[in-house]
Amino acid sequence: MxxxxxxxxxxxxxxxxxxxxxxFIQHLESQQCRRLDVQxxxxxxxxxxxxxxxxxxEPLNLLINNxxxxxxxxxxxxxxxxRATFLRHFDVNAVSYAIVxxxxxxxxxxxxxxxxxxxxxxxxxxxxxIEIGKLPPxxxxxxxxxxxxxxxxNRYTRVFGKKYVEEGIIAIAINPGSVSTxxxxxxxxxxxxxxxxxxxxxxxxxxEDAALFIDRFGKPMPF
Amino acid sequence: MxxxxxxxxxxxxxxxxxxxxxxFIQHLESQQCRRLDVQxxxxxxxxxxxxxxxxxxEPLNLLINNxxxxxxxxxxxxxxxxRATFLRHFDVNAVSYAIVxxxxxxxxxxxxxxxxxxxxxxxxxxxxxIEIGKLPPxxxxxxxxxxxxxxxxNRYTRVFGKKYVEEGIIAIAINPGSVSTxxxxxxxxxxxxxxxxxxxxxxxxxxEDAALFIDRFGKPMPF
Numbered sequence: 001m002x003x004x005x006x007x008x009x010x011x012x013x014x015x016x017x018x019x020x021x022x023x024f025i026q027h028l029e030s031q032q033c034r035r036l037d038v039q040x041x042x043x044x045x046x047x048x049x050x051x052x053x054x055x056x057x058e059p060l061n062l063l064i065n066n067x068x069x070x071x072x073x074x075x076x077x078x079x080x081x082x083r084a085t086f087l088r089h090f091d092v093n094a095v096s097y098a099i100v101x102x103x104x105x106x107x108x109x110x111x112x113x114x115x116x117x118x119x120x121x122x123x124x125x126x127x128x129x130i131e132i133g134k135l136p137p138x139x140x141x142x143x144x145x146x147x148x149x150x151x152x153x154n155r156y157t158r159v160f161g162k163k164y165v166e167e168g169i170i171a172i173a174i175n176p177g178s179v180s181t182x183x184x185x186x187x188x189x190x191x192x193x194x195x196x197x198x199x200x201x202x203x204x205x206x207x208e209d210a211a212l213f214i215d216r217f218g219k220p221m222p223f
Numbered sequence: 224m225x226x227x228x229x230x231x232x233x234x235x236x237x238x239x240x241x242x243x244x245x246x247f248i249q250h251l252e253s254q255q256c257r258r259l260d261v262q263x264x265x266x267x268x269x270x271x272x273x274x275x276x277x278x279x280x281e282p283l284n285l286l287i288n289n290x291x292x293x294x295x296x297x298x299x300x301x302x303x304x305x306r307a308t309f310l311r312h313f314d315v316n317a318v319s320y321a322i323v324x325x326x327x328x329x330x331x332x333x334x335x336x337x338x339x340x341x342x343x344x345x346x347x348x349x350x351x352x353i354e355i356g357k358l359p360p361x362x363x364x365x366x367x368x369x370x371x372x373x374x375x376x377n378r379y380t381r382v383f384g385k386k387y388v389e390e391g392i393i394a395i396a397i398n399p400g401s402v403s404t405x406x407x408x409x410x411x412x413x414x415x416x417x418x419x420x421x422x423x424x425x426x427x428x429x430x431e432d433a434a435l436f437i438d439r440f441g442k443p444m445p446f
Contacts, residue, residue, distance in 0.1 A: 081321045094309075098309065099304050130374070133382060147382065159301065160301060
């Protein structure tokens, strides 16, 4: 996508093999797709080197941290938690965001230093909101830890966003809406509509939006 | 401590070998101390059986989830995250709270069904607050993931608190203040003062306080 759209030229998306991530790729008409295992630090480092080679002298303009898991049918509930399942959700949905962002930080800082767009978009969820504190629907296993991992991710976005806005990077957490995907068959928004709304919002992001949790139209949500 | 103090008779505290937990024990003049490794599910199950034997027909009135880690000198920062260190913080500071609470839930429900006090107190931190989003002091390694793990814990308290207030359990997250302990040598409140304030607050907790994040005087804090 061209820089005219307010996104800059070079975009990296994690978790692009299906769901929201795949639809992002389609909307952005990206030519460059690689697989990246966000739970594997070696894979992340390797991807960073590859991205660096592809970009050459150019910076990275937009990092979309999208890879996530929600093990709906695991049988895990508040009354029946499982340590391994919990930790897996934290690992993919929160820790990986922090590690991927740190690895690509130099390329984002490069964009900022060139006065180009430098955005970090962390795909969050309404279930991240502690304030709303919505109880998990009884038929969704793992929604407790999913919400916990997404709240942790919002906490990360908040501090990263506040620190790096000073360096010219705008980082936000965004709720894509309840998008109808394989992971969420009951969603009420199509991936196409959600991504189109989000891309319009990304293009309009300003410094003042840094470190916020927003919906796909750009409206702030309560933490 | 007697039930006159509004806490009920039987209290369980995790992480009581030092710091805040140890001071709680001293204030409560507890006779019964056992070690419990909150990262070890077998140890938790064994503790639950032991507690059941000690209590006999009596219920559990107050569970204080206090065990926590903050690996200040790990060298971990936002720019230099470490997956294992991050996951260890989530494991102890968030996942363990959920598992310990689930294991002792039947004994707490028993208290509620007998119209006795049934409290779950999750020791949180001002660093849990996403809204405040305070940047970590530069000299504190791991404060990013510490805050993330505590935000996740608050998310847990919120949904547990909302669900189980219907069953007569009051669950809250509390910020003890910046308590001067081994883990936090720069704290500005003594453990004695903080615990005395918290115990007074616990004794006054009402149904309406369930699922809140409060300071040690009982005042709600932003998530």
